[in-house]
Amino acid sequence: MKKVLYPDRSTWNNLLKRPTQTVADIEGIVENIFNEVQIEGDTVIKKYTAQFDKVELDSLLVTDVEIDKANNTVSDALKQAINLAKSNIEKFHEAQKTSKVEVETLPGVECWQEKRPIQKVGLYIPGGTAPLFSTILMLAIPAKLAGCKEIILCTPPDKNGKINPAILYTAQLCGVTQIFKVGGIQAIAGMTFGTESIPKVYKIFGPGNQYVTVAKQLATKYGVAIDMPAGPSELLVAADDTANAAFVASDLLSQAEHGVDSQVILVSTSEKLIQAIEEEIENQIQMLSREEIARKSIGNSKLILVKDDQEALELINEYGPEHFIVCVENEAYYLKNIQNAGSVFIGNYTPESAGDYASGTNHTLPTNGYAKQYSGVNLDSFMKSMTFQKISEKGIQGIGTAIELMAEAEGLQAHKNAVTLRLNSLKK
């Protein structure tokens, strides 16, 4: 762990730098697979599934029989936990519904804004060591609440052509319409172009490794939207002497176990607390099953001592953390002035894990400093807002002259003419 005491502002830029990912060499691979999938569809997807996932599939679509079987496999205790999380996530995202915004800007000029669902969305859930069924909760629940018609899900099969039962259970529970056994670049390409079995979608959501990230970026060139740009997960904790060192250490470690490139930062006004947290980390890290990963990312982590709350906040806003835990006496000051963060966890009894799984907030959040300009996934991520206007004869008489003058000043005569014709027809 790197301890940095009272760093000078001129060094912040360097101090807060994220590890840079080089993607140039991946891009070629991704483009090739996209080109093949666009032309050959399912055939080439099956070829890559055989190559990367080591299984030959006859059909990509998960059947009802497989889903039923999964339902019988997941333990009742885990089902209950998933159902509790689902209920909380539903409550919080349901509350985000907005009603029609309606304004008569001038007499006879009615304007309104309505949100309508994105008709077809695709969710990507990675495979690998951890079956991320929690991410299905975070994406399928708001998609369903928004009213998306087609909610498809792609996830890679294991060597036996199977999907983890918790993934299948959660997907059907949350209203996913079709599940496909496809992973990686070929999954993103399939949802971008559509194949014989996989429908083309309008927006793709979900996490993934570097290949999936580059594939999602490439998808945007073909007219598909994505949830947000991705980067390694990060946590910044602001804590003072009111914080519990053991709790803070456990939170830092929970972030560190994600991967060796995970970002972990502690900002504190208390040198004593920093010391205590360092010791607690050493105690706890030895007991972790993913100790090796955690040690690597903790090795790159930073414990930063600052002079006061104001400086702490300036530094935090400069960084823009994905997850931000606040355990300080002057809590209100931090909450009021935090400008750039994905999700904020407040007090000693609010670990990041709570938001990762079950509090109700979404865990798909902007990393890599994107909290400065991107929202985390929320209900609106699955909708788009449309505007409407209806102008009466009186209304066009009220704003017609202004439009004519402005159109003329911009040199757009036909724009002006569309109004003039209407105004003239009313001069009788």
Place this chain on the structure above:
Amino acid sequence: MKKVLYPDRSTWNNLLKRPTQTVADIEGIVENIFNEVQIEGDTVIKKYTAQFDKVELDSLLVTDVEIDKANNTVSDALKQAINLAKSNIEKFHEAQKTSKVEVETLPGVECWQEKRPIQKVGLYIPGGTAPLFSTILMLAIPAKLAGCKEIILCTPPDKNGKINPAILYTAQLCGVTQIFKVGGIQAIAGMTFGTESIPKVYKIFGPGNQYVTVAKQLATKYGVAIDMPAGPSELLVAADDTANAAFVASDLLSQAEHGVDSQVILVSTSEKLIQAIEEEIENQIQMLSREEIARKSIGNSKLILVKDDQEALELINEYGPEHFIVCVENEAYYLKNIQNAGSVFIGNYTPESAGDYASGTNHTLPTNGYAKQYSGVNLDSFMKSMTFQKISEKGIQGIGTAIELMAEAEGLQAHKNAVTLRLNSLKK
């Protein structure tokens, strides 16, 4: 104009195809200028301003003296028109403010969502034949309402190093904080990296030619967000015998005058109306100052006869027009079922020009079919939503076990441990 009678559904894809833009050769030029601006800042920006805009500038920043002079130059009539438009746009965007969404998902588990402004935004306004001061209204007004701290604007100078007075007047009226005389690729690069005079921003808004479009795409690779992907402007009109043929023709022409690549489509259930509109277009087009441009894009336009309202809507939703005018008897049916459109204009007295300038809705809208998944610019485009959660001792006791079970099932032991430690501390 291409008249298409009762096209078979199998031909829709081809019929609705937009002109493809090839950008590959532009990308190299854009990348080079980005690299130079990143290293050399203002010096290289001035070099490109000399090369492209034919003027040597000492300073890029517009001075207060220049702004005062512009204020004295713009006519009172135009000022009044701009002020009227501003008032309507303000009313409509002010009404889009949302309050904090707050939910106690379980006893002791408080979650809330708040929107906070993007601190630094950049607006790009093209130069050229038409001074698009209306676009400043559409971007700076919501930026100001959202509470963005820095609102900078870049627009190219003319050969004499001047900016159109209507642009300067509108920018200062709407609260733009700094105006720079920089256009094209170098403007986008300047806002992406920051230079000695131009601040780095978090999100870039505004229209532009192919070079600007590609530059905005490249900016996203450097961590800057953009309003939306861009394409040529488009209008689709759905009209039946209740529509006024002359009005519809004037609307189609107002879209056609934008550029030779503008998209104009009429969908109707009435062959008689199509005939009448064709004649009206011929009458009106001869009187336009931009007749040549309008003739070219009208030449590519399509008048499509369909069998009924349902088929019309299916075709329109498949296309997803940027602007959608509805002049039909069965208006309610169209409004209810339109899923994909940027902005909708209803009835005989609601020309597209009204929304372009003064009704109150925003004219920065998704083109190129992006209405399927993107919103037009609105108040939220200048904010990001953040989530917060605060869990009490009772709260963590309520959801702790569920989190432990889920974390374990995902193989994330440290995530589980962060909860277990807290639960144990409360077992006394």
